[in-house]
Amino acid sequence: xxxxxHVAGIGVISAIGSSASATLAAFREQESGIGHITHFDSxxxxxxxxxxxxxxxxxxxxxxxxxxHVTRTALLGIHAAREAVKSSGVDVKRWRTGLISATTVGxxxxxxxxxxxxxxxxNAGKLRNVVNHECGKSTEIIxxxxxxxxxxxxxxxxxxxxxxxxxxxSRLIKHGLLDVVIAGGSDALSKFTLNGFNSLMIxxxxxxxxxxxxxxxxxxxxxxxxxxxxxxxxxxxxxVASRVLVNGYANTNDAxxxxxxxxxxxxxxxxMQKALAMSGLLPQDIDYINLHGTGxxxxxxxEGTAVARLYGEKYPRMSSTKAFTGHTLGASxxxxxxxxxxxxxxxxxxxxxxxxxxxxxxxxxxxxTFEENVSVKHVMSNSFGFGGNCSSIxxxxx
Amino acid sequence: xxxxxxxxxxxxxxxxxRQGEVVHTGADGSxxxxxxxxxxxxxxxxxxxxxxxRAAKLGFLGTEMLVNNTAVLSGYEPARVALVVANAHASxxxxxxxxxxxxxxxxxxxxxxxxxxxxxxEICIRHGIKGENACFVLPAFDAQQLHDYVTxxxxxxxxxxxxAGWVDxxxxxxxxxxxxxxxxxxxxxxxxHTAEQLQKLYEHYGTVxxxx
Amino acid sequence: MEQLMADLxxxxxxxxxxxxLKPEDIGDDQALFVEGLGLDSIDALELIxxxxxxxNIKLANPQDGPQIFKSVRTIAEYIQANKPS
Numbered sequence: 253x254x255x256x257x258h259v260a261g262i263g264v265i266s267a268i269g270s271s272a273s274a275t276l277a278a279f280r281e282q283e284s285g286i287g288h289i290t291h292f293d294s295x296x297x298x299x300x301x302x303x304x305x306x307x308x309x310x311x312x313x314x315x316x317x318x319x320x321h322v323t324r325t326a327l328l329g330i331h332a333a334r335e336a337v338k339s340s341g342v343d344v345k346r347w348r349t350g351l352i353s354a355t356t357v358g359x360x361x362x363x364x365x366x367x368x369x370x371x372x373x374x375n376a377g378k379l380r381n382v383v384n385h386e387c388g389k390s391t392e393i394i395x396x397x398x399x400x401x402x403x404x405x406x407x408x409x410x411x412x413x414x415x416x417x418x419x420x421x422s423r424l425i426k427h428g429l430l431d432v433v434i435a436g437g438s439d440a441l442s443k444f445t446l447n448g449f450n451s452l453m454i455x456x457x458x459x460x461x462x463x464x465x466x467x468x469x470x471x472x473x474x475x476x477x478x479x480x481x482x483x484x485x486x487x488x489x490x491x492v493a494s495r496v497l498v499n500g501y502a503n504t505n506d507a508x509x510x511x512x513x514x515x516x517x518x519x520x521x522x523x524m525q526k527a528l529a530m531s532g533l534l535p536q537d538i539d540y541i542n543l544h545g546t547g548x549x550x551x552x553x554x555e556g557t558a559v560a561r562l563y564g565e566k567y568p569r570m571s572s573t574k575a576f577t578g579h580t581l582g583a584s585x586x587x588x589x590x591x592x593x594x595x596x597x598x599x600x601x602x603x604x605x606x607x608x609x610x611x612x613x614x615x616x617x618x619x620x621t622f623e624e625n626v627s628v629k630h631v632m633s634n635s636f637g638f639g640g641n642c643s644s645i646x647x648x649x650x
Numbered sequence: 651x652x653x654x655x656x657x658x659x660x661x662x663x664x665x666x667x668r669q670g671e672v673v674h675t676g677a678d679g680s681x682x683x684x685x686x687x688x689x690x691x692x693x694x695x696x697x698x699x700x701x702x703x704r705a706a707k708l709g710f711l712g713t714e715m716l717v718n719n720t721a722v723l724s725g726y727e728p729a730r731v732a733l734v735v736a737n738a739h740a741s742x743x744x745x746x747x748x749x750x751x752x753x754x755x756x757x758x759x760x761x762x763x764x765x766x767x768x769x770x771x772e773i774c775i776r777h778g779i780k781g782e783n784a785c786f787v788l789p790a791f792d793a794q795q796l797h798d799y800v801t802x803x804x805x806x807x808x809x810x811x812x813x814a815g816w817v818d819x820x821x822x823x824x825x826x827x828x829x830x831x832x833x834x835x836x837x838x839x840x841x842x843h844t845a846e847q848l849q850k851l852y853e854h855y856g857t858v859x860x861x862x
Numbered sequence: 863m864e865q866l867m868a869d870l871x872x873x874x875x876x877x878x879x880x881x882x883l884k885p886e887d888i889g890d891d892q893a894l895f896v897e898g899l900g901l902d903s904i905d906a907l908e909l910i911x912x913x914x915x916x917x918n919i920k921l922a923n924p925q926d927g928p929q930i931f932k933s934v935r936t937i938a939e940y941i942q943a944n945k946p947s
Contacts, residue, residue: 356765387740388787410765448748448764451756453907453924468925505783507728507774510762512903549925550903638762639771686881697900700879755915758907759878 255484257422259496259647261340263332263436264590266475266577267303271335276594279602280622284576286459286471292361294443300455302441303473303578316397321380323359324474326393328583329438332476333394336434340480342490347431350403351395352421353478354413354437356582358387360444390438403430410637411544412503413437414477414585415645419501421481431486436478436586445472445581452511460547460579462572463556463618465609470546473578477586479593496596499630499648500531506640512550517558519642520544520634524562527644533630538568538646540601540626542588542633543618545572546579555634556614569626571619575605585635589645592631596649600624653804653831654840657722658851659715661708661826666691668715681822685711696776703744703763704824706772709735709817712828713773716813722830723811728780730810732803733770735828736786736796737818740766769817781809791816791827793849800831801843810834816852827852866938874934877912878905890935895928906931913937919944 264271267285268278278285285303289296305328312327313320316334333351337344362381370377384393388406395404403424407417414437421433439445449455449472456469482492504526506519513519528535544555552572559567573591580587595601604618629649636642660667664684665675674691676684685707689699692714699710717723723731744763751757762768767785774780782803788795800814815828829851831843841847871885874894878901888899895901906927913919919941921927930940 408765409767444764447752447756448761451758451761451907451911452904453758453910505771505774505780507771507778507780509775509902510768510771510904638765639767640774641767641771695882697880697882700881701904755911757911759904762904 255426257425257498258482258487258492258494259479259498259593260342260482260487260492260494261336261338261480262478262590262593263335263339264475264477264587265305265328265331266580266587267305267473268576270305270307270331272339272590272594275591276598278576282603282605282622284459284605285473286575286578291441292443294446296446296450299457300446300450301457301459301471303471303580304441305474321362321384322393323384323390324361324440325355325358325438326384326390328440328474328476329353329390329394330397332436332438333398333434333478336436336478336480337398340482340492342432342480342482342486342492344432344434345399347486348402349400349432349434350421350424350430351391351398351400352405352407352417352433352435353391353394354407354417354582354586355387355390355439356408356410356413357439357442357445358390359384360442361440364443398434400434408582409641410639411579411581411584412635412637412641412643413582414589415501415633415635415643416503417586418479418481418498418589418645419503419643422498422501425481425483431483433481434478435481436476436589437583438476439474439581439583441472441474454548456547459606460575461606462545462547462574463543463552463604463611463616464607465611467547467549467552470548470574471578473574473580474583475577475580475587476583477588477590479586479589495649496593496647497650499646500527500529500533501643501645502526502530503641503643506642508640511638513554513636513640515554515557517554517561519640520555520636521558521561523642523644524558524632524634527632527646531646531648533646535562538630538632539628540595540631541568541570542592542631543570543572544634544636545574545604547572547574551636553611553613555636556611556616559616560614567616569601569619571602571604573602585633585643588633588635589647592633592647595628595631596647598624599626599628601626601628653801653833653843655829655843655847656832656840657716658827658829659712661712661824666711666715668718673715701759702772703760703768704819705737705741705743705817706763706769708819708824708826709769709773710776712815712817712826713777713813716828716830717777723777723779726810728778730781730808731779732782732809732812733773733779734784734796734800734803734812734814735770735817736788736792737766737816738788738790739818739820740787741768743820773813782806791852793852794845797843797845797848804831804833863938863942866941867934870934870937873912873916874909877908888934891933894931894933913941917941918946
């Protein structure tokens, strides 16, 4: 293993904007993207708030020149991945390029449409609406769009998926197997996840309040976020201007429960600690933590306990951005990786919206305002998933 | 250091096979009855088993056969044991059953199993495994890919042992092949960890010479 | 009350896949969670589904669960107090 892994480009689409610059503007204005469901029918339509990407499928197809059968997960993915590649300025066809995309629902949105007719009549429904169901298919559609023909892989480890995609991409570059990797994730809202998370009774009927004592659940969101990772050689040859690099990452297994995190947050503690060890940094070197902070009782207490254990009284600026975007599941690690890079590039930190009272057991007070002209050299981003799959990643500015 | 396959198990056609020897077979009753009876046949008390989905139950049973009441896994530090599992049908079996419940009331207990990697989580919880883990969705059993990935995981210094294999289920159709690979060399009966060997064990019900 | 508790035990075993237990193994006042039967958060959610499906009682706030689901008796008392008339 040798050399560094640089972040040459970023791309993002979520409830608060369809580009990196629009996202930054929304943070600056403290404009949350949480609202009512408008893109599909649901019995929860006016009950459960969500973080929808404002563009409907028709508009996305129009902008991206894609056919109507392309799934929303793939459309969002193409949108963000194109922005990432464009902003990198790297000619991805010139290098050994890979695409690693994370998703948990894949083409579920189209399948849900197909099912209704099909169940009534096996001859009804258009098969072209289910051929893109599989998670891996959304990655293939994005790869085709970008012209990536080398290494293509899909990761689904629930809500930590995207961080694991970026970690895998970094390893492939470090080991000299690839030169360029477009890594991140995409997930569209679907009835499947809405009803599923609702059955777990962890959806808040109000806009979510991560890390607040009064929190009572998460809001689901949707979107996609990708980073373009490049080797030292590519950075030099392509004249990449970015000074951000992937400095460390870790993935741990909580081995506690299918969905709940261990109360003491042993998996999340281990992930943060091991990511720090890889980067050679001390906890105090981190300037900003982008928390997983879903807003559920269990996650925020468990993550908060782990952060408190790592830092004690003196902890860095930190916030959960899910009060803006909702929890975008498999895409969240990619979207929040883009936020982390934005913090490094623009020397700013993002507010933890709707925070009022600290969780009594841990007493942490997150960042409450958008703050610029802050010295941000190292950012840690947490993503923890069902199955006890915990990941942390550190981005640094050199 | 050479890698050795020290233990292997197979579940197919409602038959549990450990190191090539039939441990339990259950043709009567439903497939779910077979799974629950298999646990009893292995003499294991683990109430949480009954709450698992079929994939997790199969992975659990296969791993129990590997461990066979010994300290083979617990003898290692938790972070030194890895787990690599693949299948063809992801969590589709549970997805379908969960979908059925959404017609009346969505079942939380089923929803938590609508991810293909939960089988890994259940095995980790049972045996306290905290090492590298991966769950692949592949078109079919692929001995070469399994061998290559496990070899890569075992190449790291921290990993001393790896439970690996195939755990696939859709409806009553099931196909399980699990094995344990270890770095220690003192196992006289260890088989060489090669793709050919894995293919042979998979095809021949886990018997080395082809008898089933 | 006795009949309701007997019914509940059967329904709980069925809904939570407690195949290692028979109704008579569950005491009326035995703790259901952690120390007692060892049920977990997902089981609590299935109990909420059970109340809705069998007794048409909707529990809106899962945080009320621990109080109501202490034992078979507390569930039975809750059902009697909240039965839709």
